[in-house]
Amino acid sequence: MLEIKTIRELRSxxxxxxxxxxxxxxxxxxxxxxxxxxxLMREANRLADVVVVSIxxxxxxxxxxxxxxxxxxxxxxDRDKAAGVGxxxxxxxxxxxxxxxxxxTYVEVTGEMTHVLCGRSRPGHFKGxxxxxxKLLNIVEPDIALFGNKDWQQLAVIKRMVRDLNMDVEIIGVxxxxxxxxxxxxxxxxxLSLEERKAALVLSKALRLAQDMVRTGKxxxxxxxxxxxxxxxxxxxxxxxxxxxxxxxxLSPVETIEANTLIAVAARVGKARLIDNALIVxxx
Ligand code: PAF
Numbered sequence: 001m002l003e004i005k006t007i008r009e010l011r012s013x014x015x016x017x018x019x020x021x022x023x024x025x026x027x028x029x030x031x032x033x034x035x036x037x038x039x040l041m042r043e044a045n046r047l048a049d050v051v052v053v054s055i056x057x058x059x060x061x062x063x064x065x066x067x068x069x070x071x072x073x074x075x076x077x078d079r080d081k082a083a084g085v086g087x088x089x090x091x092x093x094x095x096x097x098x099x100x101x102x103x104x105t106y107v108e109v110t111g112e113m114t115h116v117l118c119g120r121s122r123p124g125h126f127k128g129x130x131x132x133x134x135k136l137l138n139i140v141e142p143d144i145a146l147f148g149n150k151d152w153q154q155l156a157v158i159k160r161m162v163r164d165l166n167m168d169v170e171i172i173g174v175x176x177x178x179x180x181x182x183x184x185x186x187x188x189x190x191x192l193s194l195e196e197r198k199a200a201l202v203l204s205k206a207l208r209l210a211q212d213m214v215r216t217g218k219x220x221x222x223x224x225x226x227x228x229x230x231x232x233x234x235x236x237x238x239x240x241x242x243x244x245x246x247x248x249x250x251l252s253p254v255e256t257i258e259a260n261t262l263i264a265v266a267a268r269v270g271k272a273r274l275i276d277n278a279l280i281v282x283x284x
Contacts, residue, residue: 001083003090007139010091014052014140022049026142026169028133031055032072033081036177036185040146041085043174052140053082054091056098060106061128072190091140098135107134109157109164113251117153117244117264118275129154130161137162137169145169150176150184152262152277156251176276178204184276191272199237200269206231206243207278210263214280219257221245232267241266241273248279257282 004010014024025048027040044051055078062068075092082090107130108114114126137145147155155173162171177185182204183197192200206228213224222245229243245254248262257280264277 001079001087001090003079003092005092005094006097007093010052010089010139013089014050017050018141023144024048024050024052024140024142026136026140026145027051027053027087028136028145028147029053029055030057030071030187031078032074032187032190033078034177034185034187034189036148036150038081038085039177040148040174041082041087043172044144044146045086047144047172048142050088051086052089052091052142053087054093054136054140056091056093056132056136058098058128058132059095060099060131061125063122063124066122067188072187098132106131107161107165109160113153113160114157116246116251116253117242118266119153121241121266126154126157130157133158134161134165134167137167142169144172146172146174148176149173149279150186150276152248152264152279153251156249159249182208184274186274188272188274192270196237196270196272199235200267200272200274202232202235202238203265203267203274203276206265207263207276210278211280214257214282219282221254221257221261224257224263228263228265232265237269239268241268 025044027044029037057071059068106127108127109130119126159171181201183200210224210228218224225243225245229240232238232240243265246252246262247254248260254261261280262277266275
């Protein structure tokens with residue numbers, strides 16, 4: 001695995017790979033890798049000839065009161081993990097490499113889909129995500145780029161950006177990897193105490209409950225959401241920020257579950273803000 005810090009060097013290495021006819025798979029990350037990241041890299045390895053992974057804690061996607069300064073980092077551990085799953089190029093740019101002096105260009109998906117769910121409590125977050133992802137896609141020029149389904153809204157917003165800007169890349173969503181008990185893997189799980197970690201299991205339990213409710217014929221989104229919220233809040237230690245039933249592509253609210261529907265939840269558990277979701281596919 002080759003570790004590269006500059007855009008110029010990465011571009012020149014990938015130009016050679018492309019000239020050899022290699023298919024390039026790209027996994028952007030903010031590091032502090034866990035099994036969820038490794039699943040993305042393994043899938044990239046299965047689908048492409050050359051795998052590029054970036055580690056960049058992107059300042060533009062953090063709000064002023066968020067955890068940018070405290071975001072967990074472990075570059076040495078990440079290096080070993082990435083090499084262990086067959087990554088070819090690890091791109092680790094400094095902030096000034098990505099955002100040079102006088103930087104003033106942003107990419108923004110406007111409208112409802114970036115203002116609902118996480119967009120409501122994290123204004124400007126998706127503008128930071130789409131800006132850095134557009135830049136990274138522009139630098140790497142991959143054939144495919146892989147993102148976790150855990151950040152479903154991020155995935156939906158990136159798909160929209162790629163479609164709207166006619167970017168020549170296929171965006172692939174990879175299933176959420178869960179710890180024993182169902183907690184969705186996240187770098188931010190490191191903020192949880194043992195007790196909070198146990199309490200956080202109720203999020204995936206509630207999403208499984210939603211699946212059972214739909215299976216047994218319940219279709220009223222409002223009723224399902226209310227029951228899930230109650231289940232979660234009965235656990236104590238957890239404060240639901242949102243629990244929404246929506247269209248998986250547009251993220252618009254859904255009233256009756258008739259077609260594929262996303263149930264998305266965000267909750268505060270101690271110092272951590274956790275998100276999770278389930279795609280409900282009603283039996284026909
Ligand atoms: O999901 C993440 O880790 C980040 O939002 C991403 C896509 C790497 C952009 O900074």
